[in-house]
Amino acid sequence: MKKVRFGVVGIGSMGTMHITNLQCRVPNAEVIAVCARTLSRVKEVQEKFGIPHGYTDYDEMLKNPDIDAIVIATGADAHKEQCIKASQANKHIFCEKPLAKSVEDCKEIEAEVAKNEGKLFTVGFMRRFDPSYAEAMRKIRAGEIGAPILFRGVSLDPASVLDAHLEGVKKGIYVPWFIEMGSHDTDLARWFLRGEPVECFATGGAYVCKGLADYDDYDNGFSLTKFDNQTTAYIQVGRTGTCSHVESEIVGTCGTLRINSVPRKNYISQFTGKGVLEECQESFLERWGTAFYNEMENFTNCILENRQPEITAKDGTGSLEFCLKLHDAYLAGKK
Amino acid sequence: MKKVRFGVVGIGSMGTMHITNLQCRVPNAEVIAVCARTLSRVKEVQEKFGIPHGYTDYDEMLKNPDIDAIVIATGADAHKEQCIKASQANKHIFCEKPLAKSVEDCKEIEAEVAKNEGKLFTVGFMRRFDPSYAEAMRKIRAGEIGAPILFRGVSLDPASVLDAHLEGVKKGIYVPWFIEMGSHDTDLARWFLRGEPVECFATGGAYVCKGLADYDDYDNGFSLTKFDNQTTAYIQVGRTGTCSHVESEIVGTCGTLRINSVPRKNYISQFTGKGVLEECQESFLERWGTAFYNEMENFTNCILENRQPEITAKDGTGSLEFCLKLHDAYLAGKK
Amino acid sequence: MKKVRFGVVGIGSMGTMHITNLQCRVPNAEVIAVCARTLSRVKEVQEKFGIPHGYTDYDEMLKNPDIDAIVIATGADAHKEQCIKASQANKHIFCEKPLAKSVEDCKEIEAEVAKNEGKLFTVGFMRRFDPSYAEAMRKIRAGEIGAPILFRGVSLDPASVLDAHLEGVKKGIYVPWFIEMGSHDTDLARWFLRGEPVECFATGGAYVCKGLADYDDYDNGFSLTKFDNQTTAYIQVGRTGTCSHVESEIVGTCGTLRINSVPRKNYISQFTGKGVLEECQESFLERWGTAFYNEMENFTNCILENRQPEITAKDGTGSLEFCLKLHDAYLAGKK
Amino acid sequence: MKKVRFGVVGIGSMGTMHITNLQCRVPNAEVIAVCARTLSRVKEVQEKFGIPHGYTDYDEMLKNPDIDAIVIATGADAHKEQCIKASQANKHIFCEKPLAKSVEDCKEIEAEVAKNEGKLFTVGFMRRFDPSYAEAMRKIRAGEIGAPILFRGVSLDPASVLDAHLEGVKKGIYVPWFIEMGSHDTDLARWFLRGEPVECFATGGAYVCKGLADYDDYDNGFSLTKFDNQTTAYIQVGRTGTCSHVESEIVGTCGTLRINSVPRKNYISQFTGKGVLEECQESFLERWGTAFYNEMENFTNCILENRQPEITAKDGTGSLEFCLKLHDAYLAGKK
Structure with a gap:
């Protein structure tokens, strides 16, 4: 069986998850190299997953001719340089979202990877690989709801992680929520509506974690x-949910699809004196584990079958551009 | 507009509800007479509802030639005599369930009302008039689930009324739950399955209100x-529910209908830190108000259009016979 | 028992429904007069409901000294004059929504009824009387979701009535949907959020019934x-629903309430080869019958107990002002 | 990292799934040997999963001293001999359900493995490892529903596989449904109720696939x-479901847990002209993939930590004994 040989840069929680999927679960994939700043951490991951090559220098890793594809799982700051170098080294590239920190950077990446002939490039909008989202798109393409006219995306983090977030904001680690969490919903909006945003209006506030307001951030x-094809996107992001809740809706001219309206944690309904209770999804991975797996399986198969992934660098640019519009609209509304 | 003129005997909670529906809501009905033991109570109801005739003597009421139909809303003990007399007085008759206390008494009623030519007789199995049950039957008759093979009926009272119940049992007011609450489910089973019970097996116990065991009762x-047409009924009755919950299911050879699986009190879903909560039905009337209204509207219309109600005296007998079988099976299992 | 004596003007579907509730169901109410343009229709309603006085001249009806309260159930065009005259005749007044056709007219009504000392005035925002909405407000006032920050209101008519609507629009009978249907959601937004709208952004289109676009209307x-107290309202109105669907959501700082997310028609869940199906609400009255009853019961009791209804003329003005803002925002976006 | 080294006998769909989990997903497990009748098939599996040792002779595999644990994934006919031999070879043993074909065989296994000191033995009742079932048990142990009094288990296969089943029955491959599918529900009943069955009553029939009746089988x-501790189990098995549906309920003295009442396939709710539709689980693995993984992960960890799995040989015996009682009760009822 032919296997795609991966090199992974970045071994935080996202990088480790991609390594786990590629090395232990996706049949045609193997991770042969890993790169991060701290040597001890690199060695630890190598040993845990049986990865032959470890690097602290990204350029060195790119020189390894056995590596077919690079997975970039570092912070957004590093993406532009890492994408461009991997492209110049003629590798297939998977880059985590957001593609970069500015639209200009995104466009530089776009230009560079366009030159990387015969090699694939994609961005980690994993929600598209969740079985429910994939099935929703299948139904839409089959005409089951007519023409989509509204995408509604709600992405909420539980309030329990709000204080930790403020600390991150103070240290400059986190970007505002329309950009961080919103990147998924902006991608879904563009995917389902097949159009581009032309005008945004936004409201909101730092209602619970008032300290966020000092950093132009909000909870x-x-x-x-308004989209250029007469469709509309309602995007709501929040950090004060009662649970981890990502809900989406696509309203069509003759039907509607809703995804995860009730974010059930499991299959239990509990009859209590207060009513019937369904417990909710608490964490990110609990909800998206399958999507992350499918994402890597799909990328591996695209490489093996030499077909371009549906998600392109242009989608990375489009999503970021939309996120920044939302954030700017929010700031404009605050004045 | 021609109106049916009713006389009502028994003015407890059931009698008062029937009077309210007949006098204030059903367009073609009016209550012109009411009868109960206590004169002051009779006068009070007359005044409240504008009822011209009041009686403490049932025989006197039956002599009133303006009364077209009698509604019997007294306890089961009184039903036999009241049915027979009303039949002999040539009135249309609506009798509350259970039809009587013994199968023999039921059969005496059946025999007597059979002679009451041109007059209608029916029993208060109101669940059949609930919109969901009526629609379920319509779907079944339309073949939407194939041939019914299982009826599952669950009828639970909330634990909050358990102590009051034990007091009633001690005073001899209440009959065991398979007979009292079960009368509805036994009727539904016979209605949906179109057959008769041939063999019962029952278990259970006085798990929470242990005092009930002293009276051959249970919570x-x-x-x-097993039914005579190869179908089956599972009937569960309880007094320790977290709410007032009546759930029914009809399993067919190619589809299944469930009614009120989640006994939602209203249209609210509440997202809380513990999960998504739906509050539940707390009381009898909250769930069945429409059914009680439809029941009386239907009876009034049957009289006006001279058509036999679907529920006959035989259904009263059939339901009681089945209830007693269940209770006997329970006692047999305890030995 | 003291009864409030009502005179009703307008006997279309709304007027007839209010008459039915007042005359046949609300214990302390009676309809003693009815007024409409067509004499034969007035006589018909008088006979059907046993109403002693009939009028084709509204001024004549107002001269009847036995009438305590007027219910105005005519079209919005007529409201201003009818409210002012009833106020000058010193009657209690219930006026259907929308209060008038322009904010100026609303304010004239406000000014006039303010002079009608000792008499009550209210507007027909019946959703507030639906048990689920009333309970939602109770929960909010009890602090169960913290401070409300978002109201989301979705009101959809089924596509089945779309052609009839276009005909009405062509004849000038109907007002655009943000004004007609939106009047309820704008009232709810103001009620739940306790603020006033300051800036609106709207999109949409005539996607299915393209003819509507010629009349500045949309489906x-x-x-x-954005509200003046940092809260937000998302309002969506449509005429292309798969059923009659009114859904509302109030997001608070520590909890969320959703009302009627799944617009179940009854208590049935049907297991079919395609999945589990829950049939949906098809009509307006199917959903809101209880709310309309409660509305009239509440108004009757307010009169008897001499307490001002929660909904004031100012709410009528506020709702219309908001509706017009939404419609203007929609038109602005189209340019 | 210390790994448990497995040998697997039987490489049909169950064996292959266990190999996949052990070899590719459970971190501390590796499959070093595989055994089946057909050499070519053995080699194929060895190659696919990178398994060093392949056997067509079970006795030979047992002689391999590097194997720590045996997974028996053959048909029930073979279990007794394979368990006993593996026990005599001093291996840890995981045996698929049902443990054997008769209670006597089960007891022989029990006796033998009792002698296999220091080694673990367990049976594949994987439902206990499904997150919802595990969480339900956790809630019960925490007292959230009081004392369990009823277990209701419904296990339905979709009608689509009914014809294939009849063919299997004709060839003698399949055992009746109360024994095959029922083995899971009988185990759950014993697990949740903590008692043993003392008296069974059963009904049913070959309603759709009438040919099954010739083989004492049913659809x-x-x-x-009735259980020996005053609790009760309702167990329903079927082959004519609209989908693959396993639902369980545990009724306690002060609360109730339901698992998978609506067997949703994914997170989508589709609004259609017929109502709101939720598609259902179609296949076995779609529902239980996580449970099968957890089962193997747990067995591996039990071995590494030298603790006895919760499921013992006695549970295998108890489940089978209960299944046979149900089947006998069914046959008795048919006479």
Whole structure:
């Protein structure tokens, strides 16, 4: 069986998850190299997953001719340089979202990877690989809801992680929520609506974690966006949910699809004196484990079958551009 | 507009509810007479509802030639005599369930009302008039689930009324739960399955209100019954529910209908830190108000259009016979 | 028992429904007069409901000294004059929504009824009387979701009535949907959020019934509104629903309430080869019958107990002002 | 990292799934040997999963001293001999359900493995490892529903596989449904109720696939069982479901847990002209993939930590004994 040989840069929680999927679960994939700043951490991961090559120098890893594809799982700051170098080294590239920190950087990446002939490039918008989202798109393409006219995306983090977030904001680690969490919903909006945003209006505030306001950040953002094809996107992001809740809706001219309206944690319904209770999803991975796996399986198969992934660098640019519009609309509304 | 003129005997909670529906809501009905033991109570109801005639003597009421139909809303003990007399007085008759206390008494009623030519007789199995049950039957008759093979009926009272119940049992007011609550489920089983019970098996116990065991009573009863047409009924009655919960299911050879699986009190879903909560039905009337209204509207219309109600005296007998079988099976299992 | 004596003007579907509730169901109410343009229709309603006085001249009806309260159930065009005259005749007044056709007219009504000392005035925002909405407000006032920050209101008519609507629009009978249907959601937004709209953004289009575009109308409208107290309202109105669907959500700082997310028609869940199916609400009255009853019961009791209804003329003005803002925002977006 | 080294006998769908989990997903497990009748098939599996040792002779495999544990994934006919031999070879043993074909065989296994000191033995009742079932048990142990009094288990296969089943029955491959599918529900009943069955009553029939009746088999079976601790089990098995549906309920004295009442396939709710639709689980693995993984992970960890798995040989015996009682009760009822 032919296997795609991967090199992974970045071994935080996202990098480790991709390594786990590629090395232990996706049949046609193997991770043969890993790169991060701290040597001890590199060695630890090598040993845990049986990865032959370890690097602290990204350029060195790119020189390894056995590596077919690079997975970039570092912070957004590093993406532009890492994408461009991997492209110049003629590797297939998977880059985590957001593609970069600015639209200009995204466009530089786009230009560079366009030159990387015969090699694939994709961005980690994993929600598209969740079975429910994939099935929703299949139904839409089959005409089951007519023409989509509204995408509604709600992405909420539980309030329990709010204080930790403020600390991150103070240290400059985190970007505002319309950009961080919103990157998924902006991608879904563009994917389902097949159009581009032309005008955004946004409201919201730092209602619970008031300290966020000092950093032009917020714990709840609400937005409405007009698209160039007469469709509309309502995107709501928040950090004060009662659980981890990502809900999406696509309203069509003759039917509607809702995904995860009730974010059930499991299959239990509990009859209590207060009513019937369904416990909710608490964490990110609990909800998206399958999507992350499918994402890597799909990328591996695209490489083996030499077909371009549906998600392109242009989608990375489009999503970021939309996120920044939402954030700017929010700031404009605050004045 | 021609109106049916009713006389009502028994003005407890059931009698008062029937009077309210007949006098204030059903367009073609009016209550012109009411009868109960206590004169002051009779006068009070007359005044409240504008009822011209009041009686403390049932025989006197029956002599009133303006009364077209009698509603019997007294306790089961009184039903036989009241049915027979009303039949002999040539009135249309609506009798509350259970039809009587013994199968023999039921059969005497059946025999008598058979002679009451041109007059209608029916029993208060109101669940059949609930919109969901009526629609379920419509779907079944339309073949949407194929041939029914299983009826599952679960009828639970909330634990909050358990102590009051034990007091009633001690005073001899209440009959065991397979007979009292079960009368509805036994009727539904016969209605949906179109057959008769031939063999019952029952278990259960006085798990929470242990005092009930001294009276051959129980707070939970579970039963399985084989019908003469190869179908089956599972009937579960209980007094320790977290709410007032009546759930029914009809399994067919190619589809299944469930009614009120989640006994939602209203249209609210509440997202809380413990999960998504739906509050539940707390009381009898909250769930069945429409059914009680439809029941009286239907009876009034049957009289006006001179058509026999679907529920006959035989259904009253059939339901009681089945209830007693379940209770006997429970007692047999305890030995 | 003291009864409030009502005179009703307008006997279309709304007027007839109010008469039915007042005359046949609300214990302390009676309809003693009815007024409409067509004499034969007035006589018909008088006979059907046993109403002693019939009028084709509204001024004549107002001269009847036995009438305590007027219910105005005519079209919005007539409201201003009818409210002012009833106020000058010193009657209690219930006026259907929308209060008038322009904010100026609303304010004239406000000014006039303010002079009608000792008499009550209210507007027909019946959703507030639906048990689920009333309970939602109770929970919010009890602090169960913290401070409300978002109201989301979705009101959809089924596509089945779309052609009839276009005909009405052509004849000038109907007002655009943000104004007609939106009047309820704008009232709810103001009620739940306790603020006033300051800036609106709207999109949408005539996606299915393209003819509507010629009349500045649309079959779907989406809007986001910033309130003066840092809260937000998302209001979506449509005429292309798969059923009659009114859904509301109130997001608070520590909890969320959703009302009627799944617009179940009854208590049935049907297991079919395609999945589990829950049939949906098809009509307006199927959903809101209890709310309309409660509305009239509440108004009757307010009169008897001499307490001002929660909904004031100012709410009528506020709702209309908001509706017009939404419609204007929609038109602005189209340019 | 210390790994448990497995040998697997039987490489049909179950064996292959266990190999996949052990070899590719459970971190501390590796499959070093595989055994089946057909050499070519053995080699194929060895190659696919990188398994060093392949056997067609079970005795030979048992002689391999590097094997720590045996997974028996053959048909029930073979279990007794394979368990006993593996036990005599001093291996840890995981045996698929049902443990054997008769209670006597089960007891022989029990006796033999009792002698296999220091080694673990368990049976494949994987439902206990499904996150929802595990969480339900956790809630019960925490007292959230009081004392369990009823277990209701419904296990339905979709009608689509009914014809294939009849063919299998004709060839003698399949055992009746109360024994095959029922083995899971009988185990769950014993697990949740902590008691043993003392009396069973069963009904049902070959309603759709009438040919099954010739083989004392049926497409629907309904049963009620009295337990020795005053609790009750309702077990329903069927082959005519609209989907693959396993639902369980545990009724306690002060609360109730339901698992998978609506067997949703994914997170989508589709609004259609017929109502709101939720598609259902179609296949076995779609529902239980996580449970099968957890089962193997747990067995591996039990071996590494030298602790006895919760499921013992006695549970295998108890489940089979209960299944046979149900099947006998069904046959008795048919006479």
